Amino acid sequence: MFWSNASIKFHYSYRSYRCCLTLAFNRAFGCSLSQATDVKMNDPVENAKRLAAFKAVDNHVVDGVIGIGSGSTVVYAVERLAQKVKDEGLEVICVPSSFQAKQLIIQHGLKLGDLEMNPNLKVTIDGADESDHMLTLIKGGGGCLTQEKILASCAEEFVVIADYRKASTHLGEQWSKGIPIEVIPSAYRVVYQKIEKMLGGKSDLRMSGSSKAGPVVTDNGNFILDWNFEGVKDWKEVEITLNMIPGVVENGLFVGMARKAYFGMSDGTVMERNV
Numbered sequence: 374m375f376w377s378n379a380s381i382k383f384h385y386s387y388r389s390y391r392c393c394l395t396l397a398f399n400r401a402f403g404c405s406l407s408q409a410t411d412v413k414m415n416d417p418v419e420n421a422k423r424l425a426a427f428k429a430v431d432n433h434v435v436d437g438v439i440g441i442g443s444g445s446t447v448v449y450a451v452e453r454l455a456q457k458v459k460d461e462g463l464e465v466i467c468v469p470s471s472f473q474a475k476q477l478i479i480q481h482g483l484k485l486g487d488l489e490m491n492p493n494l495k496v497t498i499d500g501a502d503e504s505d506h507m508l509t510l511i512k513g514g515g516g517c518l519t520q521e522k523i524l525a526s527c528a529e530e531f532v533v534i535a536d537y538r539k540a541s542t543h544l545g546e547q548w549s550k551g552i553p554i555e556v557i558p559s560a561y562r563v564v565y566q567k568i569e570k571m572l573g574g575k576s577d578l579r580m581s582g583s584s585k586a587g588p589v590v591t592d593n594g595n596f597i598l599d600w601n602f603e604g605v606k607d608w609k610e611v612e613i614t615l616n617m618i619p620g621v622v623e624n625g626l627f628v629g630m631a632r633k634a635y636f637g638m639s640d641g642t643v644m645e646r647n648v
């Protein structure tokens with residue numbers, strides 16, 4: 374690789390900037406940069422996710438089978454679970470909702486289960502893209518929703534963890550990317566047309582971005598449509614209508630499933646919502 378003088382200069386000044394930052398950090402807090410990974414926790418959103426996740430695990434996880442959702446907030450829940458297994462001898466079997474969740478469970482040395490062996494879950498802990506005041510959720514922003522909904526449906530308790538940006542009064546207040554809908558690839562076009570005809574709004578086939586040409590492919594080998602809804606009054610009806618369209622595998626509306634949510638706030642507190 375050939376570097377220009379300008380990029381070399383930038384590289385070295387960035388390195389020395391990082392170095393100074395590390396030293397200043399170590400002096401100020403008496404710990405290494407690795408302990409403070411961590412600097413990430415200086416990010417109010419990451420900190421909020423972590424607070425919510427830790428509190429949910431502390432309040433809801435007991436020995437037994439636990440459903441593990443997907444996304445960036447769940448990372449902290451798994452971290453906390455692993456701590457509790459190590460420090461308190463908690464005995465859990467973790468059932469993943471995605472490839473990502475499975476990797477997290479394995480990386481933390483937790484016991485991995487599946488729905489075939491462990492169909493009854495004590496609790497499922499999962500993130501959300503948005504929640505209204507009744508804990509109606511939009512999920513699937515990260516492409517995982519079908520297994521998540523299955524795990525939520527198999528659990529005695531379904532607990533949501535999220536940061537403050539996800540807590541709305543009505544869906545669509547903060548989340549502008551629509552309702553994710555997992556579809557059989559060959560049917561995406563007809564599903565798209567039917568949704569438009571039956572419910573209005575517009576759908577977009579979710580594309581992969583720069584790392585792969587073409588659409589996002591889910592863990593199940595399907596595509597995702599993001600439906601930009603308008604004027605919805607009854608979310609349960611919409612959830613059912615979407616799932617009745619041939620070719621739809623599942624949609625990211627979770628209606629009446631969650632009874633408890635923890636939202637980490639920017640001031641370091643955790644807001645709890647129950648329904």
Ligand SMILES: O=C[C@H](O)[C@H](O)[C@H](O)COP(=O)(O)O
Pocket residue numbers: 442443444445446447499500501502512513514515516517518521
């Ligand atoms: O597809 C992804 C899942 O539904 C996630 O739970 C949701 O997108 C929330 O993810 P995050 O915790 O990263 O905000």
